Amino acid sequence: MTDTPDYKDTLFLPQTEFPMRAGLPQREPDWLARWERLGIYDRLRAGAQGRKPFILHDGPPYANGHLHIGHALNKVLKDFITRSQQMMGRDARYVPGWDCHGLPIEWKIEEQYRAKGLDKDAVDIVDFRQECRRFAEGWVDIQREEFKRLGVTGKWDKPYLTMDYHAEAVIADEFMKLLMNGTLYQGSKPVMWSPVEKTALAEAEVEYHDKESFTVWVKFPVVSATNTPFFTPSGAGGELTEEDKAAALAKQKEPEGASVVIWTTTPWTIPSNKGVVYGADISYGLYEVIDTPEQCWAEVGERFILADKLADATFARARLTEGQWRRVADVTQAQLQGITLAHPLAGAEGGKEEWDDPRDFRAAAFVTDEEGTGFVHCAPSHGMEEYELYRDLGMLPQVITYNVNDDGRFRDGLSFFAGKAILRDTPNKKNKDNPWEGDANAAVIDKLVEVGGLLARGKIRHSYPHSWRSKAPVIYRNTPQWFAAIDKPLDDGMGTHGDTIRARALESIDRLVKWTPQTGRNRLYSMIEARPDWVLSRQRAWGVPLTCFVKTGAKPTDPDFLLQDAAVNARIKAAFEDHGADVWYTDGFKERMLDGLHDPDAYTQVFDVLDVWFDSGSTHAFVLRDREDGAPDGIADLYLEGTDQHRGWFHSSMLQACATKGRAPYRAVVTHAFTLDEKGMKMSKSLGNTIVPEEVVKQYGADILRLWVAQTDYVHDHRIGPEILKGVADSYRRLRNTMRFMLGNLDGFTDAERVAPADMPELEQWVLHRLAELDTQVRKGYAAYDFQGVFQKLFTFATTDLSAFYFDIRKDTLYCDGPNSPRRRAARTVLDLLFHRLTTWLAPVLVFTMEDVWLSRFPGDDASVHLQDFPDTPADWLNEPLVQKWAGIRAARRAVTAALEIQRRDKVIGASLEAAPVVHVRDAGVMAALKSVDFADICITSDLILTPDPIPSEAFRMPEVEGVGVVFERADGQKCQRCWKISPDVGNHKHPGTCARCNTALG
Structure with a gap:
């Protein structure tokens, strides 16, 4: 028997240098260096001239730390969008930016000072601001490299920074537009205040966490009742005699007289109390204590006015059980209207008459009988509802107090409580339940006990606002601040979408902006619909100052309080363009700005800085409007950020643009949700469950992280962790094998082999139909920012339709048919068509891998898949029958x-x-x-x-x-030694051990 020849070398086995193992962590930096050398981003801009621009405006991350997984998700999503829009025929510009001003950076510099034993206030403010600038510059450089390592393309060599001189000049100019259009005013109202950071906070700078708080039930004695006794005996009717009325009034002034009981979770606000309010639709009664247990602050014979619905719970908190108290009378609304109350500390020895004036007592719409006592104590300096009540009554001058300093301590001179701290400067680790608790609450409670003003006390765990920077609780504190009036009619010629900031914002949300998901519309609409005026000022050093002057000695309500002069504003803007915002703090600046226009001595310079959300809210002006690569009409096609930015950047950008350009600065908004660990828990360093992008890149490569983003339903909370990343890596390997198969079987392919679709076998025509279907689906998916849908369709096609079906079937043809076989030529033609589409369709997601795939087939010094567009796919490839x-x-x-x-x-x-x-x-x-x-x-x-x-x-x-x-x-039959098919004709041909097909292929 003659030995059968080895036909292995006659097969057309795949030939490619594309490696089976990706080696992404080691190889990706080389591609990054190559793209930088080629100037890919700038080449795309040059080649896209005449195309319709697509502008995704970058929401500025904060320049103060390494990237976390939320940063990575956000920037990669943006990169998917800009790359896919570019490859679909747009001029997709992306200018990355950074938020550089504000408290987080200032806080870091202060920490450095404290560590060196230095006093920030003793340092020249310009020197301090320069340190903040250097700190921000350092982190911009670090974060820029971390973002680039993720494969994110953009104008990295010329990003926007809110601390650039031009940016600072424009931010100031945008602020001065509020000054000139009359929306700016100075007011004094309670704002969220961080005693730890000593500044006002915006809602966007606050996050809510559970906190343990003291609760107290406090007695406000009734001291007078005019015209009508404050109670009517139960079941009694008719008019009381004058003698009865006099007796009732006398009784009320006795120690055992009735008290109105309030409940609060902020005992520290009791010293600032100016009144008590009740509900106009609530049923009240007079209750009397008839027996007391030990350790009870109530005394036999004491009488309390309470909401009937809440009396049981109140007495239970006072340790009184059924049978130890009784309801003795109704208390009508008319009777409540005649009552005057005393502060529980009135007449306290050593009180310096701080609280001796009668307290106001009236009905208010915000009082309910859902919890507490049916009465609410009012400290208008520390609560918005109370503030608004007395503002509308025109009584603010009588009820506003300034008892709390900026460090959260009671002012000097306040009886009993001077110097007591509401919150600590640093957390007390021994007090795990309430680590920030100061000594003010305890001091107030102790004093109430001493004077007999406390009925009960306890603790409650509830959701409470905290600063997202220091993580410390905040308080409401009345301070003079600068505001933008969002309901003031504007006569600025930009009233197409409304005459007030609020009206323009709501109109923009409803009619001018597309929301993904749609729930984003509802969230922002409800926030802006209900929000108060915008607090613009911060009492800090690092930021753009409120560039305005006020008339010395004038009141904020005076018509000439603010200096409104366009010539002065132009000087300020020009100075900022040349020297940056630091120039505001240099000696003689006011004099130079007012020289020849106004008497400098007649005006006082404001030194508060702008809320950083105003900075980032103004980016539309100095990026979209002013840059050559901005938006032609100054309006972005898209803003994309996390869902928390409905109260942050989306919100401030909307308000700022509506004030200065009359409408929203964006046409569409996409929001992503939060990234959780594999168990669905929020990531936390203390829990040890954080996933750091840098570590993922080191282990797997950036393309794996990008693929995780593509597989994520980002509009809902989503998860990441070691096991999830292993699954992503497995999907990547399967997809890589598909691409490698195509490369190997396209070796040497030329246009001479190409077969027209009409001449192809049905199987190839079926693949072309699938490509035509996918072309529509991929473009629609990318246009709708549905990256999960795009990837799932492509992955299913690549692994199921191709690897498990088409490739599996055509391997025999590709390996064994002769070079001129029509079937093999058709298959190779289809592989070429597949290659061009799959590599470009996947390039926005797998930026490194698809570059590797492309260069493996089309090497060249200037070649790159990222310079390609999605190829057009003929509609006549569709063949439903x-x-x-x-x-x-x-x-x-x-x-x-x-x-x-x-x-x-x-x-x-x-x-x-x-x-x-x-x-x-x-x-x-x-x-x-x-x-x-x-x-x-x-x-x-x-x-x-x-x-x-x-x-x-x-x-x-x-x-x-x-x-x-x-x-x-x-x-x-026998097994063909070349193709391994079994056939009866094997061995009957010229070439030993072959079937007819292989014999023909061998010639």
Whole structure:
């Protein structure tokens, strides 16, 4: 017997240098360096001239620390968008930016000072601001490299910074537009204040966490009742005599007289109390204590006015049980209207008459009987509802107090409590339940006990506002601040969408902006609909100052209080353009700005700084409007940030732009939710469950992190962790193998091989149909920012339609057919069409891998997949009848391959080519479809018999493939030593051990 030749070298096996192992962590930096050398971003801009711009305006991250996973998700999503929009034919510009001013940076510099034993206030303010600037510059450089390492493209060599001189000049100019249009005013109202950071905070700078608070039930004695006694005995009717009225009034002044009881979770506000309010629709009663247990602050005979619905709970908190108190009278609304109350500390020895004036007592709409006592104590300096009540009554001068300093301590001179701190400067780690608790609450409670003003006390755990920077609780504190009036009519010629800031914002939200998801619209709308005026000022050093002057000695309500002069404003802006905002703090600046225009001595310079949200809210002006690569009309196509930015950047940008340009600065808003760990827990360093982007990149490469983003339903809370990343890496390997197969089998492909679609076998035409379908789906998905949908469709196509079906079937053709075989040429033509589409469709997601794939086929010093557009895909590739036909063929194939898999599992055969099954097909249409193709090739068997005969009982069936049964039979003949198919004709040809097909291929 003659030895059969080894035909391995005659096969057209895949040839590619594209490595099986990606080695992304080691190789990705080389691509980054290459892109920088090629200037890819700038080349795209040059090549896109004349295209319609697409502007995704970058929400500025804060320049004060390494990136966390939320940063990575955000920037990668933005990169998906800009790259896909560019490849769909737009001029997709992306200018990254940073927020550089504000408390977080100032806080870090102060910490450095404290560590060195230095006093910040002793340092020249310009020197201090320069230190803040250097700190921000350092972190901008660090974060820029971290973002670039993720493969994010953009104008990295010229980002926008809120601390650039031009940016500071524009921010000041935008502020001065408020000064000139009359929306700016100075007011004194309670704002959220951080005693730890000593500044006012915006809602966007606050996050809510559980906190333990003291609760107290405090007695406010009734000291007078005019006209009508304050109670009517239960069941009594008719008029009381004058003698009865006098007796009642006298009784009320006795120690055992009645008290109104209030409940509060902020005992420290009691010294600032100016009144008590009740509900106009609440039922009240007079209650009397008839017995007391030990350790009870109530005394027998004491009487309390309470909401009837809350009396039981109140007495329970006072340790009084049923039978130890009784309801003795109704208290009507008319009777409540005649009552005057005393402060519980009135007449206290050493009180310096701080609290001796009667307290106001009236009805208020915000009082309910859902919790507490049905009465609310009012400290208008520390609560917005109370403030607004007395503001509307015109009584603010009588009720506003200034008892709390900026460090959260009671002012000097306040009886009993001077110097007591509401919150500590640093947390007390021993007090795990309430680590920031100062000594003010305890001092107030102790004093109330001493004077007999306390009925009960306790503790409550509730959601409470905290500074997101220091993580310390905040308080409401009345301070003079600068505000933008959002309901003041504007006569600025920009009233197309409304005449006030609020009206313009609500109109923009409803009619001018597209929201993804739609719930974002509802969230921002409700926030702006209900929000108060915008607090613009901060009592800090690092930021853009409120560039205005006030008339010395004038009141904020005086018409000439603010200096409104366009010439002065122009000087200020020019000075900021040349020297930055630091110039505001240099000696003689006021004099230079007012020289020749106004008497400098007649005006006082304001030194508060702007809320940093005003800075970032103004970016539309100095980025979208002023830059050459900005938006033609100054309006972005898209803002994309986390859902927390509905109260942050989306919100401030909306208000600021509505005030200065009359509408929203964006046409669409996309929001992503929060990233949790694998168990659905919020990430926390203390829990040890944080995922750091840098570590993921070191272990897997940036493309794996990007692929995780693409597989994420980002509009809802989503998860990441070691096991999830392993799954992502597995998906990546499968996709990489698909791309490697195409590269290997396209080796040497030229246009001369190309076959027209009409001349291709049906299987290739089916693939073209799928490509045409995908082209529409991919473009729609990218346009809708549905990256998860895009990737799922492409991944399913690559792994199921291609690797598990088309490639599996055509491997034999590609490896074994002759070079001029029409079937092989058609397959290679389809591989080429697949290659151009899959590499470009996936390039916005897998930026490094698709560059590797592209360069493996099209090497060149200037080559890059990122300089390509998505190729046009002919609509006439769509062929619905063919797809329906092949749906039946694929179903029948599944039945055959499942039947053969059982034989492989049982080791009856080693490969499907050893089989020649008999396939029983009941449906005549399906039978015709199967007979029209080489179904044995489709099933990767050496032979196959189709029969309409009834399905025998021993046949294999799949429940989901109705009317198909498979009976296993072995293939007849010998194994071809070249293609391994078994055929009776093997050995009967020129070339030993070959089948007819392989003999022809060998020539």
